Amino acid sequence: GAVVSQHPSRVICKSGTSVKIECRSLDFQATTMFWYRQFPKKSLMLMATSNEGSKATYEQGVEKDKFLINHASLTLSTLTVTSAHPEDSSFYICSASSPVARRTDTQYFGPGTRLTVL
Amino acid sequence: GENVEQHPSTLSVQEGDSAVIKCTYSDSASNYFPWYKQELGKGPQLIIDIRSNVGEKKDQRIAVTLNKTAKHFSLHITETQPEDSAVYFCAASHNNNDMRFGAGTRLTVKP
Numbered sequence: 001g002a003v004v005s006q007h008p009s010r011v012i013c014k015s016g017t018s019v020k021i022e023c024r025s026l027d028f029q030a031t032t033m034f035w036y037r038q039f040p041k042k043s044l045m046l047m048a049t050s051n052e053g054s055k056a057t058y059e060q061g062v063e064k065d066k067f068l069i070n071h072a073s074l075t076l077s078t079l080t081v082t083s084a085h086p087e088d089s090s091f092y093i094c095s096a097s098s099p100v101a102r103r104t105d106t107q108y109f110g111p112g113t114r115l116t117v118l
Numbered sequence: 119g120e121n122v123e124q125h126p127s128t129l130s131v132q133e134g135d136s137a138v139i140k141c142t143y144s145d146s147a148s149n150y151f152p153w154y155k156q157e158l159g160k161g162p163q164l165i166i167d168i169r170s171n172v173g174e175k176k177d178q179r180i181a182v183t184l185n186k187t188a189k190h191f192s193l194h195i196t197e198t199q200p201e202d203s204a205v206y207f208c209a210a211s212h213n214n215n216d217m218r219f220g221a222g223t224r225l226t227v228k229p
Contacts, residue, residue, distance in 0.1 A: 006161075034217075043207060043219045044162070093161050105213060106152060109161040 003027050004096050006110035013084055014118055021079045021113045023094030029074035030096035034107060035067075038091040050077055084117040091115075120145040122210050124220025132228050137198050139223045141208035142190040148210040151184060151191050156205045156222075165206075166193070198227045 003026040013019050023033060032051050036044040048064075050056040050071035058064045066088075068080040077096075081088055091114050095107040121144040131137050143151075149170035154162035168175045168182045168191065175182050179198075184191040191210075195202055205224050211217035 004161075041222075043221045046217065095161075105150060105211075106164060106167060107217065108164065109154070111161045112159070114159070 002106075002108040004030075004094065004108050004110040006094055006113050008113060009111060010114045010116075012116045012118065015085055016083055018080055018082045019084055019115060021081075021092055021094075021115075023077045023079070023096070023110050025075050025096040025098075025108075028096075028098050030077075030098050031074065032097050033071055033077035034095045034097075035069060035077075035079050036093045036095065038093060038112075040091075044093065047079075081115065084115070086117045089115055089117045120148055120210055120212075120216060120218040122208060122218045122220045124208050124223060126223060127221065128224045128226070130226045130228065131198050133198060133200060135198055137193075137195045137202070137225055137227075139193045139206055139208070139225075140190060141192070141210075141220050142188075143210040143218075144189065145210070145212065146186075146189065147212045149213065150211050150217075151182070152209050152217075153180075153182060153193050154207045154209065154219075156207065158204075162207060195225075198225075200227050200229050203227045 005024045007022045035047045038044050047062045048056045048058045050069050052074050056069035071077040093112040095109045097107045124141045152167035155165045156162045168184050179196045181194040205222045207222050208220040
C-alpha cells in the first residue's frame, strides 16, 4: 500500500510555456501533499505543503504565482509551473501523507518528474 | 527551523561489510526521523523510520538508532549488497510538519 504516482515522468517544454505535473495517491486518500524540488546530486527542497481543499502553504523564497498548486481532491494534487524558464529545469517530486487513515504521518513519495525547459 | 546535517557525503564499502550513516538535527521538538533510499532517476523510498519515544529499531539488515539527548540518529546497514548502492537521505520533522532532509549520502557497495 501507499503508492504515489506522478505524471508525466519527463517533460520538455519551450521557455515561456506552462507545464502541469500531477501527483496521485493510488491506494489511499492523502489529506496532505508536499511538493519538493531536487537539483542534480542535491537534497530535496520543500516547495510547498497542500491540504485538500485549502490553499497551499509555500516555503520562503518559492513564488506562489509561478508554482501554482491545486489539491482539489484527496487523491490528486497538481503543480503548474507557469511561464517556465531554463532555470526551472529540475526534478520535481511530490509526496503524500494521511495521518489519520494510515495511522502514521509518514510521507510516501512519487517517482518524480524531470522538467527540462529549453 | 530544523537543520539536518548528514555524514558522510559518500561512502564506499565492500560487499558484506557494514555501512553507517549519521545525522544530527537542531530542533529538540523533532519527533519523527525517517530514512529514504533514492535510486537514480527515481523518487525516495522509505526504508525505515523511528520516533522519539524509541531508541532503536531494526528491520532485517537495516537498523536505526536515535539519541535524543545528543540530537543525532544513525542508519546501519549490515551485510551490504550491491543493490544497496543508492543515495540515502535522513530527515527530521515534528509531527510530519516541516520535514527537513539531510544532504544525502551516496553509498557504493563494491562486489
